Amino acid sequence: MHTDAQELAAIAYVSTAAQVFTEEALEALLLDARTFNVEHAVTGVLLFDEGNFFQYLEGPRAGLMLVYERIRASRQHFGLIEILNRKVPERQFRDWSMGFTRAPKRVMLQLSQASWSRIVADIKGRPSDNSGLGMLAAFWNQASGREGR
Numbered sequence: 001m002h003t004d005a006q007e008l009a010a011i012a013y014v015s016t017a018a019q020v021f022t023e024e025a026l027e028a029l030l031l032d033a034r035t036f037n038v039e040h041a042v043t044g045v046l047l048f049d050e051g052n053f054f055q056y057l058e059g060p061r062a063g064l065m066l067v068y069e070r071i072r073a074s075r076q077h078f079g080l081i082e083i084l085n086r087k088v089p090e091r092q093f094r095d096w097s098m099g100f101t102r103a104p105k106r107v108m109l110q111l112s113q114a115s116w117s118r119i120v121a122d123i124k125g126r127p128s129d130n131s132g133l134g135m136l137a138a139f140w141n142q143a144s145g146r147e148g149r
Contacts, residue, residue, distance in 0.1 A: 006060040008091065010044075011068050012084035012132065015077040017051040026100075029076065034097040039067045043093045045140055047103035047111070053077060054103065054111050056084075056092050056136055066086045084116040084132065092137055101143045111136055 021029070026048065037043065040063030047054040053139075055071070057064060072080060093099060114132030 005064075007065050008058060008088050010056065010058040010084060010088045010092075010133075011064060011082065012054070012056045012111075012116060012136075013071075013082045013086050015053045015055075017053065017077050017078040018075060020051070021048070030098055030100050036070065037067060037097045039051060040064070040066050043091055043096050043098075045093055045096055045099040045101070045110060045136070047101060047139075049103050049105050049108050052108055054108055055135075056093070058088060058093065059147045062086075081112075083112065085139075092133060093140070099140065099144065101140070103139065103143070107139055111139075 030046070033046070036092075037059075042057055042061065042063050043057035044055060044057035044059075057067060059067070111132060114135050116132040
C-alpha cells in the first residue's frame with residue numbers, strides 16, 4: 001500500500017474498444033481491473049461511451065506503471081493516446097479502485113481536449129474547474145451523486 005515515502009503519480013488516456021462491449025463484458029473488465037488495481041494500490045475512474053474509453057489512474061509510481069503496462073498490452077482496445085503522465089500531490093479518487101460510469105460524448109470530448117499539461121489547484125487544493133482534472137472531478141461527483149463532497 002501507499003506510504004508517504006512513495007511518489008504518487010497519475011496517468012490519463014483515451015482509447016477505442018476493439019470490439020463491442022456488452023454489459024457482461026464491461027462487468028468482467030471492471031472486476032478484473034479492480035482486483036489488479038487493489039493489489040497495486042491504484043485508484044481511479046473509467047468512463048465509457050459508444051466504444052470509447054477515458055481512464056484516469058493514480059497511485060504509487062511503481063504500482064501505477066504495472067497497471068498501465070497491463071492496460072497498454074491489452075488487446076481489448078487500440079489507439080491509446082496518453083494525455084497525462086506525471087507526479088501528483090494527492091489522490092483525487094482514493095475511494096475508487098476503479099470507479100465506472102458511462103459518459104456522454106460531449107464529456108468524453110471535453111476531457112480528451114482539456115488542459116492536462118499541469119494540474120492547477122484552487123485555494124483549497126482541489127483541481128481548478130478549467131483543468132482536465134477539475135472537469136473530470138466535477139463530472140464524476142455529479143455522476144456518482146457526490147456533489148458538495
